[in-house]
Amino acid sequence: MSNSTAFSRARFAALIACFAATSPALAQPSTVGFDQISAGDTAWMLSSTALVLLMTIPGLALFYAGMVRKKNVLGTALQSFAITALITVLWVVVGYSLAFTPGSAFIGSLDRFLLEGMVYLKSSSQLSVSHIAPTIPESVFVMFQLTFAIITPALITGAFAERMRFGSMMVFMALWSLLVYVPVAHWVWEPGGWLAAMGALDFAGGTVVHINAGAAGLVCAWMLGPRSNFGKDAFLPYNLALTLTGASLLWVGWFGFNAGSAVAADGRAGMAMLVTQVAAATAALVWMAVEWLTRSRVTLLGACSGAVAGLVAITPASGFVNVVGALSIGLAAGLFCFWGATGLKRLLRADDSLDVFGIHGIGGLVGAILTGVFADKAIGGVDSHLGVQALGAFATLIYSGVVSFLILLLIRSTMGLRVTPDQERGGVDLALHSEQII
Amino acid sequence: MVHDDKFPIAAQLFIRLKRSPGRVIDVTWMLENELYALEVLKVARGADAESAELAARYETLLRNRKPGATAAPQQPTAFARTSSFMAEPEPVPAEVGRHYVGSLR
Numbered sequence: 431m432s433n434s435t436a437f438s439r440a441r442f443a444a445l446i447a448c449f450a451a452t453s454p455a456l457a458q459p460s461t462v463g464f465d466q467i468s469a470g471d472t473a474w475m476l477s478s479t480a481l482v483l484l485m486t487i488p489g490l491a492l493f494y495a496g497m498v499r500k501k502n503v504l505g506t507a508l509q510s511f512a513i514t515a516l517i518t519v520l521w522v523v524v525g526y527s528l529a530f531t532p533g534s535a536f537i538g539s540l541d542r543f544l545l546e547g548m549v550y551l552k553s554s555s556q557l558s559v560s561h562i563a564p565t566i567p568e569s570v571f572v573m574f575q576l577t578f579a580i581i582t583p584a585l586i587t588g589a590f591a592e593r594m595r596f597g598s599m600m601v602f603m604a605l606w607s608l609l610v611y612v613p614v615a616h617w618v619w620e621p622g623g624w625l626a627a628m629g630a631l632d633f634a635g636g637t638v639v640h641i642n643a644g645a646a647g648l649v650c651a652w653m654l655g656p657r658s659n660f661g662k663d664a665f666l667p668y669n670l671a672l673t674l675t676g677a678s679l680l681w682v683g684w685f686g687f688n689a690g691s692a693v694a695a696d697g698r699a700g701m702a703m704l705v706t707q708v709a710a711a712t713a714a715l716v717w718m719a720v721e722w723l724t725r726s727r728v729t730l731l732g733a734c735s736g737a738v739a740g741l742v743a744i745t746p747a748s749g750f751v752n753v754v755g756a757l758s759i760g761l762a763a764g765l766f767c768f769w770g771a772t773g774l775k776r777l778l779r780a781d782d783s784l785d786v787f788g789i790h791g792i793g794g795l796v797g798a799i800l801t802g803v804f805a806d807k808a809i810g811g812v813d814s815h816l817g818v819q820a821l822g823a824f825a826t827l828i829y830s831g832v833v834s835f836l837i838l839l840l841i842r843s844t845m846g847l848r849v850t851p852d853q854e855r856g857g858v859d860l861a862l863h864s865e866q867i868i
Numbered sequence: 869m870v871h872d873d874k875f876p877i878a879a880q881l882f883i884r885l886k887r888s889p890g891r892v893i894d895v896t897w898m899l900e901n902e903l904y905a906l907e908v909l910k911v912a913r914g915a916d917a918e919s920a921e922l923a924a925r926y927e928t929l930l931r932n933r934k935p936g937a938t939a940a941p942q943q944p945t946a947f948a949r950t951s952s953f954m955a956e957p958e959p960v961p962a963e964v965g966r967h968y969v970g971s972l973r
Contacts, residue, residue, distance in 0.1 A: 730964040735973055771973040785973060787878060864892050 457561035468565040474695035481686025482577035493676025501857020535624035588784030589647030630822035634691035636746025636797040644791020645830035656781035677734035690750035702748040705756035713740025716764025739767030742793030747801040755804030800821040
């Protein structure tokens with residue numbers, strides 16, 4: 431009891447200090463000589479960056495495109511592609527600066543506006559590095575984090591698939607990235623962020639990416655309403671072979687996502703890669719087993735969904751847990767995410783078309799909480815606290831949900847959110863993009 | 869799905885007409901329905917020289933079709949076919965259909 435009280439006081443003091451200091455005396459991005467850069471770390475981070483980008487294009491684009499009806503395949507894939515371009519520009523203009531430079535407990539500064547100050551000086555053999563990743567060039571860190579900023583809003587598109595106007599979607603994603611993703615990334619990953627200061631553990635984005643996207647997805651599904659004839663007609667997926675291809679690309683790309691989050695080519699990255707594989711495999715097996723037990727059959731979509739659920743749940747824990755932790759998290763992810771995409775989905779009564787909340791929201795919550803249970807100090811070098819993990823997870827869930835709701839409200843009252851009933855009936859491919867699969 | 873040499877010409881017409889004058893055609897239906905194909909060719913002749921050339925080649929293939937082959941008079945217009953396509957749900961095997969009502973997984 432006394433230990434618990436002392437812990438609470440320490441956390442509270444840290445939180446207050448964090449709020450009080452608008453510009454805490456933290457390490458800043460700085461300029462160093464070429465000799466300070468690790469070639470091995472840089473090579474691994476360049477590779478990881480490419481892997482994570484591959485998760486969105488074409489991984490997520492294919493994963494989602496295979497699950498929608500034939501008349502919406504192209505529009506669905508286009509959303510991921512267009513978001514990649516949109517977020518790239520926003521990130522280099524202002525997103526990176528607000529997320530990853532010291533500022534207040536809630537948001538970074540504009541010191542890196544238009545990446546001002548990020549330098550590579552060949553003549554003097556100097557370049558800038560982030561204080562978060564001091565052994566790699568800052569340009570690589572900017573790119574690596576950009577790929578996370580891209581995939582997070584792209585994940586949300588699965589919740590409103592087959593019915594949102596393209597222009598409205600682009601405006602929503604731009605605002606959501608700046609008003610939700612950027613602050614939450616700062617809270618959790620920048621050392622001055624309030625959750626980071628409290629000791630919340632999120633190795634690769636269980637909270638920042640998956641809970642964040644899951645909550646926004648659920649709100650999107652509610653705000654846009656169900657697809658016409660949802661619950662009456664069968665919505666046949668166009669081609670689950672595309673979904674398998676996408677899921678496989680996601681699985682492989684996730685090694686860049688999790689092991690890359692070590693920001694070094696070292697043993698911790700190796701552990702992160704191992705536990706990622708173990709959790710994904712375990713969750714895929716569990717999902718298939720549950721399908722077999724409840725429906726007497728195993729589906730390809732179920733196997734893919736289970737693997738993704740395991741990958742989501744191990745994300746926050748990947749730099750902190752051992753193999754037993756990974757097996758346990760994979761087991762829990764398979765069970766809870768199956769429920770999230772079936773039983774909970776019926777309870778929530780929202781047409782979350784491709785189960786963004788059921789898999790990413792629930793998987794993210796499971797991973798964040800269980801990181802507090804299974805974190806191994808020998809691997810991560812830090813203690814974990816269940817209460818702080820839960821606080822981080824639910825604070826993000828609520829913040830993302832509320833701000834997403836406000837953004838959608840604004841867009842609905844100005845541009846409108848949904849395509850017309852005729853456009854929806856004919857499919858967004860032809861109606862919005864003048865293209866179709868023959 | 870596509871069996872004859874009209875397809876590459878139809879596909880080229882699809883691309884050219886979409887670019888200018890911005891008309892989207894149904895290539896599959898063009899191959900199946902001669903009345904619809906003739907309407908498309910009329911549009912193509914009025915578009916540009918290359919589209920008109922493609923239209924002429926397509927028309928030659930139509931004229932040289934096997935004796936006895938006929939158009940599809942039972943389906944009067946492409947519009948009618950498209951309307952019925954949009955109104956009717958796709959045929960779904962009962963086993964599969966149940967699975968995807970109100971839930972994907």
